[in-house]
Amino acid sequence: MPDNNNKFCASNDVQIPAWVNETYFKKILKQQHRNFRKILHLTIIPATSPGESYTSLLMRIIIDIEMKDGFTQQKSYIMKTMLADAEGIGFINTLNIFPKEKQMYQQIIPELEQIYMQIGMNIKFAPKCNWAENVNGRISLVLEDLKTKKFSNINRLKGFNMKQMQRVLEKLAQFHASTAVWHQLNGPYPDDFKRTYLPANYHRSKSYQARVQSFKRAMTTWGFSDSESYVRCIPTADQFVQAAARCFNNDPQEFKVLNHGDFWSGNILLNNTLACDINELQFVDFQMCKWGSPAQDLWELIICSAHYSIRIKQFDYFVRIYHTHLVQCLKLLSYAKPLPLLKDLHMCMIKYGFWGYSTTFTHLVLILFPVDEEASLPKLMQPTEDGDLFRFKIYTNPLYVQAALSIFPFLQRRGILDF
Structure with a gap:
């Protein structure tokens, strides 16, 4: 069970897939930013320690980028992808939980938010999905990092108070x-x-x-x-x-x-x-x-x-x-x-x-x-x-x-x- 009070902790024991690299994020940044020039530095921080998750790998991706006008800025994302060698992955795949989540972030949640938008209410239910793909059955999501907007979890051991x-x-x-x-x-x-x-x-x-x-x-x-x-x-x-x-x-x-x-x-x-x-x-x-x-x-x-x-x-x-x-x-x-x-x-x-x-x-x-x-x-x-x-x-x-x-x-x- 992840420690959600201090969820994003670096762990040297988590195996980051080789394909999660600068080349992968260049295509995302080019799509998002017309003035993107290059990646200056990319940091990958595992969000779960070994043994905490048996269905997915969660990572925080911090990228320093340079724009065509010479200015630099930092981007932060949460990336979620399937564990190819996860224990019981065959059974997990039969549950179709990853295709379901992909559809939720890409289609259904934006449509739920649009239902409120049509009556003039700006409601957000979840972080924005910046990228979603299915490569030979391996589903990956790149989501907005809500920590940059000062979102956080409560202490799970204490629970929510009345308010x-x-x-x-x-x-x-x-x-x-x-x-x-x-x-x-x-x-x-x-x-x-x-x-x-x-x-x-x-x-x-x-x-x-x-x-x-x-x-x-x-x-x-x-x-x-x-x-x-x-x-x-x-x-x-x-x-x-x-x-x-x-x-x-x-x-x-x-x-x-x-x-x-x-x-x-x-x-x-x-x-x-x-x-x-x-x-x-x-x-x-x-x-x-x-x-x-x-x-x-x-x-x-x-x-x-x-x-x-x-x-x-x-x-x-x-x-x-x-x-x-x-x-x-x-x-x-x-x-x-x-x-x-x-x-x-x-x-x-x-x-x-x-x-x-x-x-x-x-x-x-x-x-x-x-x-x-x-x-x-x-x-x-x-x-x-x-x-x-x-x-x-x-x-x-x-x-x-x-x-x-x-x-x-x-x-x-x-x-x-x-x-």
Whole structure:
């Protein structure tokens, strides 16, 4: 899991592909700047350390350039490309997450922003995509570097405070509303945005069994007065897959949006005023976008990125903030279908409550784990003694235990753990 508080750190161990060089960026600079003459200096800083990402390589590219008039300037980009030798890359490619993200940055996000532009609102959801290409199946994106505009992540270990949560929920509602209107104007999203991917043969997965056993063992140490009642709630592999499948339905009567699909603080960038108020928000990483109930993004945001003191206490209020702004935006954008009711959204949060459990079991564990040289995704998944030791360490991390002690009773009260 990348340390999103200090995400762009140079690492000598990351292998930069040979083709990421001056020649590659000359064509981009020539296209962007008519007066471009030459590159004076190019610096490549890996944005993730070894083992942090198993699908992509993220780099900050800093280029000093000379123009035809003799003046010099510095350009900074974020480059994202596929890892040719990534572990499990064959499976990753079948998910089509890179073609999906390319289409989001190149086509869909600009069209969502244009929907607001047509009513006189200048809304930005994501950094500008300066270059995108598919070379023999290897997809690369060159994006605007939001750090140059003083955007940054919050501390993932602390989460968003109340004021920040309100702004993030309003921006999410703004995004979701435009995706619903896009669907109204253009028809269904491409198949990649509707397809459901569920793990095959999960009941035979040694990795899942190992994680469940470690998780149950850790739960008995958390301090529940009746830990066994929670241990019994942990789903079997079959129950896990069946519950996940129920989150993907095609009910035509249900209000749907294009979910971001990986909506936590690491993919939300803030630009703050001098008084520490949020001036602007933008989102990144659109590989997991999925057409469905907005409950998916809401569960992930609240569970993974709200400060522990307000995560459960203000849960229903968060849903209300989102709904109020969603309806406002849908009206502004002349959405033609019936507007979603608040009570229907609350019912969807329960109906699709599996997102709350699954993101607690999988994603939150990693988000709340402080930087640790031993940390690695393979170690979390391996059914080995080393894996057992690491899993127990990560599942008994005090920050995670603090979160779990309020999340699990909340999920149980709402019947979400009745697998």
